[in-house]
Amino acid sequence: MHYGICNLSIIPLRIEPDDASEMVSQLLFGEHFKVLEVRKNWSKIRVAFDNYEGWVDKKQYEEISEELFLSIESSSTILSAEIIDFVTKTDQSFLTIPIGSCLPFYSNQQLVINTTNYQYEGKIFDKKLTKNSIIEIAYIFLNTPYLWGGKSPFGIDCSGFTQMVYKLCGYKLLRDASQQATQGEVLSFIEESEPGDLAFFDNNEGTITHVGIIMNDNYIIHAHGKVRIDRIDHSGIFNIDTQRHSHKLRVIKKII
Template identity: 25%
Template structure:
């Protein structure tokens, strides 16, 4: 099974249509056998790949607690759409559980989900920065969730923004991982998306989408500043200031900081060519 090609007017990556079944909102836009409202669910494992086919490489990772809409299910796989960025694809059905409203996000680089509200209790799962939590109450310094307990030192309420560069800097030296967007591994656009999402800004998943949708484009020759997003064909990075670039890249195979001038020369000559646009939050 694979995701059907969407009409030219729709982005396949964000179109809830598996070739046979589509979300009701797409009626009249895709030629589906049936239309469904979808079923609300969430990810209940630390992270899981979202794939274009049931057997194939990942397009992105879904993190613990990420809300999804289940569009269809068959043979142990579910075709879903992420509630965070609209991305669609297949996940294994056992990675999903019942829906729950996100109340907090994990803002530490990593933490543990404990069986009891005590640091000596059994850890159930290791969670990544950016995981979503459904907290019922606080017990003995731990957030109680349907899945276990998380130390309050590691979480923040959903609507409390974390500065973009604070998130990005916390991931320096994280290994590069294609389609990754967690503390276990991330690619360039996954890093940017995670940093923007925890700051409260909507951000698409892929570099071409980010180059088109983040903030506004700067005119050629504009002075750079912190949080500007530099885009190439197939690559993005964040400015720490006017002279330093932070990005997940294959040259270092990690999230790294380097002088912008040196990065521009290398990327132009050996990797992605010239910069296509620079984006800034309006």
């Protein structure tokens, strides 16, 4: 088994080993993974955080040893808390990183990947936040453009949004909406929900295709065109711009 870590800002995770293939997710700086298969220019990987699989360009990550992989796995997770910031190498070159980037072995504003030392002077997330913090963190991404497979403030999809918000608060969600819907406790009615619970929505075939975070007073924040706030009722999401329902409610889940 081989292992790797993302040493660039944001790299695409694709469904097939081709630059023109669909992007299904992204890796942010500092995310580590197992390498399942290697081809000439591509590697199929399994992300350590959520076990999501896809293909990445071999030029866009750094190989690490099994020992280092396991050491990262056993160490505490520390994430960058600035919407956009940078890490500086010892040669004074720097790399921009988005919020939610991992900072391996972070201590006293220093982190290290293999033999490369970096300095990061921004704010960090280093502990679990309360459920009351979920909406506050969700607001960070407000008006972020929708991007299929995206996980950053420059472009994000519906499940990438919910996953990143929960991750910044110290909790693990799976990557896709249909996967996230398998987690947590089912709630029977919107009235039972609390801010921070997740609402899932399905298509005409009954497949869950959308997720959002419930807010107070029957509002929901979700990624649809952009990260936006709309109304939610027993039928689904009521778009405040079009004055029409845009998504059909399937289930509400309490994760924490």
